[in-house]
Amino acid sequence: xVSIFWFRRDLRLDDNAGLYYALKxxxxxxxxxxxxREILDKLQDKDDARVTFxxxxxxxxxxxxxxxxSTMLILYDKAIHAWDKLIKDHNIAAVYTNxxxxxxxxxxxxxxxxxxxxxxxxxxxxxxxxxxxxxxVIKDDGKPYTVYTPYQRKxxxxxxxxxxxxxxxxxxxxxxxxTEAFPIPSLKEMGFEKSNIPLPDKSYEGxxxxxxxxxDFPAIKGTSHIGMHLRFGTVSIRELAAxxxxxxxxxxxxxxxxxxxxxxxxxxxxxxxxHAFRPEYDRIHWINDEKQFDAWCKGETGFPIIDAGMxxxxxTGFMHNRVRMIVxxxxxxxxxxxxxxxxxxxxxxxxxxxxxxxxxxxxxxxxSGTDAAPYFRxxxxxxxxxxxxxxxxxxxxxxxxxxxFSKYPKPIVDHSKARDRCLxxxxxxxxx
Ligand code: FAD
Numbered sequence: 001x002v003s004i005f006w007f008r009r010d011l012r013l014d015d016n017a018g019l020y021y022a023l024k025x026x027x028x029x030x031x032x033x034x035x036x037r038e039i040l041d042k043l044q045d046k047d048d049a050r051v052t053f054x055x056x057x058x059x060x061x062x063x064x065x066x067x068x069x070s071t072m073l074i075l076y077d078k079a080i081h082a083w084d085k086l087i088k089d090h091n092i093a094a095v096y097t098n099x100x101x102x103x104x105x106x107x108x109x110x111x112x113x114x115x116x117x118x119x120x121x122x123x124x125x126x127x128x129x130x131x132x133x134x135x136x137v138i139k140d141d142g143k144p145y146t147v148y149t150p151y152q153r154k155x156x157x158x159x160x161x162x163x164x165x166x167x168x169x170x171x172x173x174x175x176x177x178x179t180e181a182f183p184i185p186s187l188k189e190m191g192f193e194k195s196n197i198p199l200p201d202k203s204y205e206g207x208x209x210x211x212x213x214x215x216d217f218p219a220i221k222g223t224s225h226i227g228m229h230l231r232f233g234t235v236s237i238r239e240l241a242a243x244x245x246x247x248x249x250x251x252x253x254x255x256x257x258x259x260x261x262x263x264x265x266x267x268x269x270x271x272x273x274x275h276a277f278r279p280e281y282d283r284i285h286w287i288n289d290e291k292q293f294d295a296w297c298k299g300e301t302g303f304p305i306i307d308a309g310m311x312x313x314x315x316t317g318f319m320h321n322r323v324r325m326i327v328x329x330x331x332x333x334x335x336x337x338x339x340x341x342x343x344x345x346x347x348x349x350x351x352x353x354x355x356x357x358x359x360x361x362x363x364x365x366x367x368s369g370t371d372a373a374p375y376f377r378x379x380x381x382x383x384x385x386x387x388x389x390x391x392x393x394x395x396x397x398x399x400x401x402x403x404x405f406s407k408y409p410k411p412i413v414d415h416s417k418a419r420d421r422c423l424x425x426x427x428x429x430x431x432x
Contacts, residue, residue, distance in 0.1 A: 001093035002177050003027040004086065006034070007072070008105075010098045010128050010233035011057045013064060013173065015166040017128040022096035023172035029096075030177040031065060032086065033058055035076040035190055038108070049195035049317050049351055050228075055187055056199075057234055062184060070176035076185045079108050083115055092121050098128035098233075101263055102355050103270055129233060130260045131155075131163050131241050134267045137260075144268040146277075146370045151261050152254060164242040197317050200225040200351070202235055205243055212251040218309075218320035219393035224252075225318060227352025230259070262360035265370055272369070273359055274340055281368030283429040287336040295412050296331055297345055299399070302411035305385045306330050308398035315398075317351035322388050328365030329379040334418040336425055339366035367426065375426040378419050 005022040013019065022029045035054075043051065062072045075082040086092065095116055100109060113123040127133050137154050138144055145151035187194060204224035207214070214222025229235040237256070244253035269277060276282045295301050299310035309323035319327070324346075332339040343362040347353050363369025367377075389395055392402075401407040 001027055001091045002030045003093050004090070004095045005029050005031050006095060006097040007031060007061070008097060008100050009231065011054070011061060012234055012236065013061065014170050015236040015238060016098070016169050016233075017126040017167050018096045018098040018124075020167035020169045020172065021124065021126060023169065023175045025094060025096070027093045028177040029175055030090070031061075031070070031072045033072055033074050034079050034082045035074070035185070036079045037076065038078045038104070040190060040192075044348055046191065047193045047195045049197040049199065050353070051187070051192045052195040053199050053228065053351070054232060055192075057232065059184065062181065065176065066181050068173045068176050069178045071179055071181040073182050074184050076190050080111050080115065083112050087116070087119055087121070094122045094124060096124050096126075099125050099133065101133070101267055103273060129230075130237060130263060132158060132260055134264055137264065144264060145261070146265070148258065148261050148371050151264070152257050155257050155260070164238050164245060166236065166238055197351070200228055200318070202226070202229055204240065208244060208247050208252045209249070212249055215251070216322050216388055218323050219389055219391070219397070223321065227354070231352050231354055259354070259357055262356040265360060266356040272363065273355060276368035277363055277370050278368050280430050281366070285425055285429065286338040288338055288341070289335065292335050292412055293331075293337050293341055295409075296327070296335065296337070300409050301330070302409040303330065303381045304392075304395045304399050304402050304408075305381050305389065308395045311398040313346075313349050317349060319350070320394075322384075323394075324361060325365055326379050326381060326384050328362055330381060332362070332366040333378045333422040334413055334415060336422060339363065339368070375430075376423060378422060380415060382415070
C-alpha cells in the first residue's frame with residue numbers, strides 16, 4: 001500500500017507539514033496533484049497567469065521528485081472524480097494533505113473525506129499555510145476577534161518558538177514511492193495558454209528593514225511581492241514569519257498577521273465572502289453604472305492615481321496596497337458601485353488573489369467590514385496622490401499620456417459631488 005500526499009496550495013518539498021507526516025507514515029508516499037476542473041472551468045482568461053505559475057511549479061516539482069526516484073501523479077478532472085480514479089487504481093493506506101480554508105475547499109475536502117472513509121481510507125490534514133489558524137487565536141471567552149489590534153496582541157502572546165520551526169521534510173524524501181515519471185497533461189490539453197506576465201521571484205528579506213518607511217509609496221519597490229508565493233505555498237509561512245520575527249521592526253510581520261486575521265474572519269463569518277460583515281451595509285443602494293465600472297476596470301476614469309493602479313493590475317497582476325485602497329474606495333464610494341463587483345474583478349486579475357484578504361480589503365474600503373474605516377472617511381484621490389506619489393512617478397509610469405491633457409480622459413465624476421452623494425446614500429442605508 002501507498003500513502004498519498006495531495007498537493008494543493010503548498011507547492012514545495014521543504015518545510016511542508018502534511019508531506020512530512022506522510023513521509024513518516026511508514027508507507028511509501030505517492031505525491032498527487034489534481035488540476036481541479038471545478039476551479040479551472042470557471043476561470044475567464046485562457047492565459048490566466050496563475051494557471052501558468054501552478055503549471056510551471058508542478059513541472060519543477062516533478063523534476064525534483066524524479067531526482068529522488070519518484071514522481072508526481074497529475075490528474076485533470078473534478079477533484080471528487082479524480083479521487084474515484086485514485087481509489088480504483090491504487091492500494092491506498094491513507095491520504096495526507098494540508099488544511100485549505102476557503103469555502104469551496106472545505107466543502108470539497110468534506111466530500112473527499114466522506115468518499116475515502118467509505119473505502120476505509122483515513123484522510124489526514126494538517127495546518128501548514130498559517131502560523132495560527134481559525135480557533136488558535138481567540139478571545140478569552142472563546143469568541144473570535146473582530147478587531148485587528150487585540151487579535152495581533154493575542155497572536156504575539158500565543159507565539160512560541162515551536163510554531164516557527166520548519167518541518168524537516170527533506171530528510172525523509174527517501175520514503176517517496178519509487179517509480180518512473182508519469183506524463184503531465186499539457187496546458188493546451190486543459191484549455192489554457194501560457195501567460196506572458198512575468199512572475200514574481202521569492203526574495204522578500206530585502207524589504208523588511210525599511211518596510212515601515214517605504215511601504216506606502218507605489219513608485220518604489222518597498223513591499224515584497226511575495227503574496228503569490230504565499231497563495232500557492234511556494235514559500236513556507238514559517239520561514240517568512242521566523243525571518244520577520246528576527247527583525248527589530250515588526251511592521252512586516254504585522255502584515256503577515258493581517259493575512260491570518262482575515263483568514264480567521266472568513267472562517268468564522270463565511271457569509272462575508274459575498275455579504276457585508278455589518279448587515280446594515282447590505283442596504284446600500286448601489287448605482288452600479290456599467291459604463292463607469294468598465295472605465296474603472298480599464299483605467300480610464302480620468303483620475304490618474306486610479307487609472308495608474310488599474311493599469312498596473314491589468315498589465316502585471318499586481319497592484320500596490322496603497323493603491324488597492326484608493327481604487328477600492330473610489331469604486332465603492334465615489335462611483336457607488338457594489339464592492340462585490342470590484343472584489344470579483346480583483347479575483348480575476350490578482351496573482352496574489354486570496355479570498356479572505358480580498359474580501360477583507362474590499363469591505364474595509366467600503367466601510368462594511370471588521371475594523372473598517374468609518375464610511376464618512378472617503379479617500380480623496382488627489383490628496384492621496386500628493387501624499388504618496390508626490391513626484392507623480394508611479395502615475396507617469398502607468399499613465400504616460402497624463403502629461404498631454406488633450407489625450408487623457410476627463411474625470412468620470414466630480415469627486416466632491418460624488419462624496420456628498422456617497423454620504424447621503426450611506427446615511428440613508430444605515431438610518432433605517
Ligand atoms: P507586503 O506588503 O510585502 O506584505 C507581505 C505579505 O503580507 C503579503 O504578501 C500578504 O500575504 C500579507 N499582507 C500584507 N498586507 C495585507 C493586508 N492588508 N491584508 C492581508 N494580508 C496582507 N492581499 C492578498 O494577499 N490577496 C488579495 O487578494 C488582496 N486583495 C486586497 C484587496 C484590497 C481592496 C486591499 C485594500 C488589499 C488587498 N490585499 C490582498 C492586501 C494587500 O494589498 C496585499 O497583500 C499586498 O499588497 C501584497 O503585496 P506584497 O506581497 O508586496 O505585500
